[in-house]
Amino acid sequence: MTRKRYEMGILENALPEYAVFSRLDRLISWARENSIAYLTMDLACCGVEMLQVSGGRFDIERFGSVPQVSPRHADLMIVAGTITYKMAPLLRRLYGEMPLPKYVLSMGSCSNCGGLFSWEYSYSSVSGADKIIPVDVFVPGCPPRPEAVLHGLLALRKRIASRHAAVREEAPGEWGKERAVK
């Protein structure tokens, strides 16, 4: 079966590409930024801190964000922790399984740039999530405080609001191909 790569929603395929609805744009981005379901990629110690974000004290659900276990249900992937070479292909694959539009939040030094386990010190881990998938927001720290992750989420909301939701975007999946590790 042949499928269009940029198939994003019901409306987009029904309309010509030049049709831009500014009000509709606003409405769709409003919905998107207020309901960010995230895939929990807890790969190392940062993962514990990420789980804390959805707990009682920091409660990310105030912003309408809920954790999901299936990539098909997620809008955002929070990469929290060290990406080992063994895990990297799975990370790519899970990213590919998320339906468009999708976002990535890289949490902690390990997934920002390799951190403690960057290529200078470690033989077994990828130096940063942006080597294999496109990252929207980087949250620094080792590990970042949950407040920092919430700040990252707010930054992502701004980023979503600044995009044109009702027009087709380039599929971000292609981006990673050129920068694949090794």
Place this chain on the structure above:
Amino acid sequence: MTADLERISPFAAWLFSFFGVRVPAWIMVLTAVSIYGFFVILPQLAALGYLDRKLGADIQMRIGPNRVGPAGLFQGIADALKLLFKQDARPGSAGMAFRFAPILVLCVLFLAVGSIPVSKDWALSSVDSGLAHLLAALLLSRFFLFWSAYSANNPWSALSAFRILAHVSFYLLPLAVAFLPPVLVSGSIDMGGILSSQGGWPWRWTLFHDPGALIGGLVFFGAMHIWQCRAPFDFTSAESEISGGAWSEYSGARKGLVSVIEFAGLYLSCGLFAVLYLGGGNVPFGLDSFGRAASLVHFTALTIKIFALAAVSIWARWSLPRLCAGQVVSFSWKVLLPFGIVSVLSTALWMALAAGKSFAEALGA
């Protein structure tokens, strides 16, 4: 013609009794179904979803959604819109049924939801075979659920599909047995008949008719919860073991359908319990003496009962850990089924000995 329509769909007859126009019956039924679905059922499902999130957050000492609208009231709208504008991914190896099986589940659930009568006038469909029709719809919805899970062609969905099949044997017997006490008490298998045999005061409800019916009611509520597949009985879609199970491949608008299906199940189990055992929309003090507008009073009463029951269900969902399949089956076969059989036998005995009087009537006499 009108008499026939009143027998098939009392709600359609009620709706068109306000206008003197003569239209074909199928238009009347179609209008009634859409109005009932969009203005009566759907808002209630959305409210149940909101209640679930807020109450669940409260149980976990969180705040829950509060950024969209006052106290996060419009969170559901944002979620629905977002899902509508998301890519509708379909695995290349998925079967044909992947696209339409969730819609079939929803249709069958709507059959069951539509047969819950709010009052004499407000019943979307009135089926003579009442409870048998209902039990068939409940079973068929699980079959389509199996179909949608199996067609996703994914190991977790397949595991979940087989769990859903096994699950039928868990709830079916207790559920079928617990349907019987209201039938014995009211002498009718039709939902409308069961509803009209009860009164507004608690001692005129089936639940407090006799000790057997009381046990039957509790068994019914338990069995409906096992049917519903929500925590603590959600081993068919356990996210920690089989990552979402039946629904793990669904995205976009179909993921939205999944939430509707989930809350339709919650609505169904609470609504059925309210109508069969808790007097449905009947109100005391003759509050419903407003002629044709009385249905609004009945509707309010039924809605209050449904939401009170749903609060209990949500409370259980968020505070109990998930049971594994073995624990569910032993709860169902060793607790619910024996108590269900005892309740049917003792209700039958009571009806024979007390000549059909309720407990309160027997005390008063």
